[in-house]
Amino acid sequence: MAAQQSAVCQVFSFQDRKASPDPSFHPPASCGSMCPIVIDNGSFQTRADWATRDAGAPRLLFRSVAARSRGSARSHTQVQVGNDIPNMEPLRWLLKSQFDRNVVVNLEVQELIFDHVFSHLHVTSEGCVDHPIVLTEAPCNPLHCRQMMSELLFECYGVPHVSYGVDALYSFHHNNRQPPQTGVVLSSGYHCSHILPVLDGRLDGVNCKRVNVAGGQAAAYLQRLLQLKYPGHLAAITLSRMEELLHGHSYTAVDYQQELEKWRSPEFYEREVHRMQLPFSGKLPGGCVSAEERQERRAQQLRRLQDINARRRGEKLQQDQERLDRLTAVQELLEDGLLDHFHKSLQELNMDSAEELQSYITKLQQAVEQSRHKLLHSDTAEAKTEASELEEGDNMYADFPEDTLPEKAAHVLQPAFNMAEYHQLFVGTERLRCPEILFQPSLTGEDQMGLMETLQYVLARYTPEQQEALVSNVFLTGGNMQYPGMKERMERELLAIRPFQSHFKVTMATRPALDAWLGARDWALEHPPGGGGEGWISRQDYEEKGGEYLSEHCASNVYVPIKVNRNVPARPLEAPVAMVTSPL
Structure with a gap:
């Protein structure tokens, strides 16, 4: 997150980072034939690397999107994945994700x-991957989705072992x-939040x-707010820039209403507002045009200026004439002998006597x-004067390029406002x-409960003793939890929903966006595949127990097998463990 600066005028520039293709990573020397590959299959980013003890962070990290060029329906040669896409905005309409919400x-x-992962890790040999895979999945992942994933890994890539776990639990x-x-x-995360x-x-x-609200909805909401605020910069307010703005300049208010009241103060606003500089061209128009074209352009500007002045003078004349007609009508009341109406009209005009009225008329x-x-005669004289000045300026600086004109001549082309400030958000x-x-x-x-209301609903389903144990370790993780002030806001909300003088503790993940991969790596090192250890699904388990089978471990989902009852119609595979949204 960007540091809070104390300067009065804070101007920031968009980085507009353009991705570069991922390099290829060879297996480390300590990597054996059974060394697992850990893949954090996130809805925003995919993180992958070997499960080795010297791996501090995943080396392969890219956006979980793919773009296929038009007309190449089944060809992989024209497919771009993740960082192979240098700039996502021109291809935004072509981007495809494997997720619907957070489910593959x-x-x-x-x-x-x-x-993309296996080719950059150099693990494919004759179309097979001879290494175990540790893969993250959504909480309460539907059985049908896990079945398709297992079928893809075992049948297409021929992996020997697979382990599934929940990223937040890792x-x-x-x-x-x-x-x-x-x-x-x-x-x-990016698509939704979980308790x-x-x-x-x-x-x-x-x-x-x-809760179906997370980072993706926050970025889209920020884009809508700024597009409504700056309709002249619709094309420049892109989703990629809004994600950068959200991650680098947003914060969570500990007390939302109180923080909004602070923004009413002009001093607080000038101190805390962030001016985001959009890219713009500061070059003056007409840098390589002839003297005749410059003279024609200035003549057009002169005509527009004359039209504006004439319209303003006409409006002023019309207003004065209407005022004069009203005052004349009041004076006619005196001439007609209607003294009561005359004095009443004088009071409305805030005048004391007929002499004052006559003087004003x-x-x-x-x-x-x-x-x-002036309207009839001044326009002609003004046009002649300004035309002569323009002609004199053209003759004086005809031999100068426009980018090197002296200040006296360049002021004609200078805009009437600060171009850089106009392109600031x-x-x-x-x-x-x-x-x-x-x-x-x-x-x-969104017609649903917020994160803390949903947490209160979840806690209410437990006994008081279980509630005390749960709130004693409230753990925050995920990329959308990295806003400054999030931990303090959670503590304030918990203080409001918990009983008086009860105890609770809120902790934040050390690296909220990367700890899921690090936790999966630690689990893979502590529980090597083979030997009948828990958490691993072998090829034999897949063939005997089905693709939806899950070997449970400390960071996995709960496996709910399908119960077949011949007297009851079969239910969809995902029904027993389908995720339920927050009740209203």
Whole structure:
């Protein structure tokens, strides 16, 4: 997050980072034939690398999107994945993701993601991957989605072992090494947020809840706010820039209403507003045009200026004439002997006597006559004067290029406003409005509870003793939890919903966006495949128990097998564990 600067005028530039193709990474020397490959299959970014003890962070990190060129329906030669796309905005309409919300449903794009990972890690040999795979999945992942994923890994890539785990739980166990590992995980990513209660080191899948608001909705909300605020810069307010602005300049208000009141102060606004500089061209127009074209352009500017002056003079003359007509009508009341109406009209005009009225009428008549005279005669003289000045300026500086004109001549082409300031976005209350949708989804029109209301609903399903154990370890993780002030806001909200003098503790992941991969790497090193260890699905398990089979471990989902009852019609595969949105 960008540091809060104390300068009065804070001007920031968009980085507009353009991705470069990922390099190829050879397996490390300590990597054996059974060394697992850890893939954090995130809805915003995919992170992949070998599970080695010297791996501090995943080396392969890219956006989880693919773009296929038009006309290449089945050809992989014209497909760009992740960082192979240098700039996403021109191809925004072509981008495809394997996710619907946070669940993998598009296996064709998922296959492209896997091809990209395996090719850059140099693990494919004759179309097969001879290494175990540790893969993250959504909380309470539907059985049908896991079945398709297992089919893709075992049948297409021929992997020997697969292990599935929840990214937020990997992060939780990576930061909570000491048992008993009981707590509640608040995870917020790109597509949605989750409340995951953990009891004695295992996920309580029955009471998990999802809130369909996260970083993607915050970026779209910020884009709508700024496009409404600056309709002249619609094309420049892109989603990529809004994501950069959201990640680098937003913060979470500890007290939302109180923070909004601070922004009413002009001093606070000038101190805290962030001016985002959009790219623009500062070059003056007409740098390589002839003297005749420059003279014609200046003549057009002169005519526009004359039209504006004539319109303003006409409007002023019309207003004076209307005022004169009203005053004359009041004077006629005196001439007609209607004294009561005359004195009443004088009071409305805030005048004391008929002499004052007559004096005002005389002055107004003189002003109207002078305005008419100027309107009829001054335009011609003004046009002649300014035309001669323009002609003199053209003759004087005809031999100078326009980019080197002296100040006396260059002022004609200078704009009447600061071009750089015109291309600035003043981001004020938007800095806290967008992260606030986690707590108030109604700001974006979502008809559901916020994160803390959903947490209160989840806690109410437990006994008081279990509630105390859960709130004693409230763990925040996910890329959308990195706003400054998020931990303090959670503590304030918990203080409001918990009983008087109750205790709770809120902790933030060390690296909210990377701890999921690090936790999966730690688990893979502590639980090597083979030997009947828990958490791994072998090829034999896949063939005997089906693609939806899940070997449970501390960071996995709860496996709910399909129960077949011949007297009851079959239910969809995902029905037993389908994620339920937050109740209203």
